[in-house]
Amino acid sequence: MEEEPLSKDWLIGFIEGEGNFNVALSNKKDNPNYPFDIYPMLQFRIFLREDDLNALNKIREFLGVGRIYKKKTEYNRRMGFRAKDQYVYCISHSKELLKLKEIITPTTFHTKKAKDREIFFKILDLKVNKKHLTLEGNEQIINLAKMMNSGMRENFKIKLNNGQKS
């Protein structure tokens, strides 16, 4: 039973529940040649517990892109949090994200995650067209990222404080 393949609708429903469209605004030290302080990194992720690794494998197989890795939980444990082992399915390369876009954007999203999806792929298009290398495009991306529904806004504040010179 469990080895039946996924359907696209199942995947969309699952992504609306568990998918995470993340725009990390990192400071430029990871990218020495990049002209601005803030570099937008796009990651589409699904975190699942260790015993659901099989589901992540099926998702990767269905989408044909992305990587699966084990999430490091040692830090959380040292800090006294109970943390179950987790695996992460992650797509971060632009080419692979374009493939994801091609598969999931023609389909209706029923939750507010529709907004995150829209902004995420708008930022992807800007990056693919090298707009993040212009001041105007960089600002546009940061402003788009601020409008995302996810935990982004908090994240954004922290990263900005670390990353800005002023």
Added chain:
Amino acid sequence: MEEEPLSKDWLIGFIEGEGNFNVALSNKKDNPNYPFDIYPMLQFRIFLREDDLNALNKIREFLGVGRIYKKKTEYNRRMGFRAKDQYVYCISHSKELLKLKEIITPTTFHTKKAKDREIFFKILDLKVNKKHLTLEGNEQIINLAKMMNSGMRENFKIKLNNGQKS
């Protein structure tokens, strides 16, 4: 776009992400005529943030059963936790849970939630057949509930300590 109806596969995928099959083992004071200390209460729930109330409405419409109510967050807030307003879609009546069973059990689940679903509906069948009123059936239900994947086991311990006389 957002007003398009759900598909069943979407709903299954979403339930695998966000659905919660809960067996609460309450002590009998809520049910004065019940012969045992522990009464198994079944709840299928989906919690979503206030701005996704529309998605919950669509789900209720699709399944044709269940209720939506606002989750009380005052307590969490008083305790200093940041708590966003949430709505809960909940099915708890046996007749309505049988309807849910009819809709979602013939379909493959791809995650470990398959196990929770199986046990949940096994307990439902026992209750529908009045087995929870026999000592043997009651014990069987408690043992099944212990095997669930969800946060159940923790919950179970607390409830047992409160509910048992010994």
